[in-house]
Amino acid sequence: MTPALRVPEGLSARVPAEQREPGLDRDGVRLLVSRGTEVSHHAFGELPGLLRAGDLLVVNTSPTLAAAVDGSVGHTRVVVHFSTRGDDARWAVEVREPDGRGTTRARACVDKGTVVRLPGGGRLVAEEALSPRGDRLWWARVSGAEVTALLREHGRPIRYAYTDRDQPLSAYQTVFALPVPDGTGSAEMPSAARPFTARLVTELVSRGVQFAPVTLHTGVASAESHEPPYPERFSVPGESARLINAARAAGRRVVAVGTTAVRAVESAAGADGVVRPRAGWTDLVVTPERGVRVVDGLLTGLHEPEASHLLMLEAVAGRAAIDRGYDAAVRGRYLWHEFGDVHLLLR
Numbered sequence: 001m002t003p004a005l006r007v008p009e010g011l012s013a014r015v016p017a018e019q020r021e022p023g024l025d026r027d028g029v030r031l032l033v034s035r036g037t038e039v040s041h042h043a044f045g046e047l048p049g050l051l052r053a054g055d056l057l058v059v060n061t062s063p064t065l066a067a068a069v070d071g072s073v074g075h076t077r078v079v080v081h082f083s084t085r086g087d088d089a090r091w092a093v094e095v096r097e098p099d100g101r102g103t104t105r106a107r108a109c110v111d112k113g114t115v116v117r118l119p120g121g122g123r124l125v126a127e128e129a130l131s132p133r134g135d136r137l138w139w140a141r142v143s144g145a146e147v148t149a150l151l152r153e154h155g156r157p158i159r160y161a162y163t164d165r166d167q168p169l170s171a172y173q174t175v176f177a178l179p180v181p182d183g184t185g186s187a188e189m190p191s192a193a194r195p196f197t198a199r200l201v202t203e204l205v206s207r208g209v210q211f212a213p214v215t216l217h218t219g220v221a222s223a224e225s226h227e228p229p230y231p232e233r234f235s236v237p238g239e240s241a242r243l244i245n246a247a248r249a250a251g252r253r254v255v256a257v258g259t260t261a262v263r264a265v266e267s268a269a270g271a272d273g274v275v276r277p278r279a280g281w282t283d284l285v286v287t288p289e290r291g292v293r294v295v296d297g298l299l300t301g302l303h304e305p306e307a308s309h310l311l312m313l314e315a316v317a318g319r320a321a322i323d324r325g326y327d328a329a330v331r332g333r334y335l336w337h338e339f340g341d342v343h344l345l346l347r
């Protein structure tokens with residue numbers, strides 16, 4: 001997006017599509033399609049006619065957690081956003097303050113040793129900043145409560161100030177979400193897949209479109225400073241690797257549903273472009289300099305001008321396509337954020 005271009009007021013999707021107008025379902029959003037610098041406008045329900053038989057959609061199966069929990073530091077109310085569970089049973093967390101409107105604002109003072117009292121007698125202690133880049137996220141240890149049980153009983157989905165009201169957790173689950181045995185998942189919804197319905201998936205399959213599931217558990221985004229993504233846990237299973245490699249060998253398109261799917265599959269790809277089964281942590285940041293080795297297209301939401309995700313979009317489609325597409329999105333009054341419209345970028 002060009003530096004002068006900003007998202008105008010009024011273009012944030014404040015509620016899910018199915019709540020904006022009677023009779024709409026999740027797929028009642030708009031679809032902007034960029035083929036190079038050519039732009040066209042569609043309803044999301046037209047997606048099956050825009051893809052080809054043999055196209056392979058890579059989808060993220062991570063479920064969304066009720067990751068926001070009320071707590072207190074001394075006599076001060078706070079909200080803890082549980083981001084990512086580490087290998088040592090600690091959690092990466094962000095401690096924020098209620099803003100009086102049902103959402104939160106950044107909290108300036110969290111230090112090593114900060115103690116947060118949690119519901120049900122739980123206690124969280126901040127141990128070390130997650131990254132030398134800043135102290136927004138902390139590795140913290142929780143005692144007196146099991147975190148996934150705490151989230152199930154006392155948590156709610158993370159909500160940002162551009163939304164009108166709290167939504168049930170079901171509003172943040174995609175049709176591809178699968179339960180994880182250890183109860184973990186994504187702190188924020190892999191939102192590019194939200195408009196898919198079971199009916200639409202059935203139609204895509206009937207037209208010969210294939211699906212390759214991967215998993216990437218998304219952490220808490222930086223609502224204020226738009227930092228690059230932190231390391232996240234991911235998995236590309238063997239069958240999905242085989243499907244992706246077969247599609248590429250046959251000259252068929254591999255289209256990622258969401259930036260999380262790109263990060264997962266590109267993390268499993270070697271320099272030769274071959275995808276191998278992998279599971280673990282990825283710190284990959286996809287930039288135009290690094291490029292993409294596997295994906296030919298990306299279905300994603302609309303990102304703010306400062307968001308690091310735009311570098312990934314540029315790596316997939318090129319800067320000219322991004323500038324042209326985002327200019328069309330603003331002029332066409334497309335809606336931004338997780339309940340908003342979507343953008344299909346094809347090389």
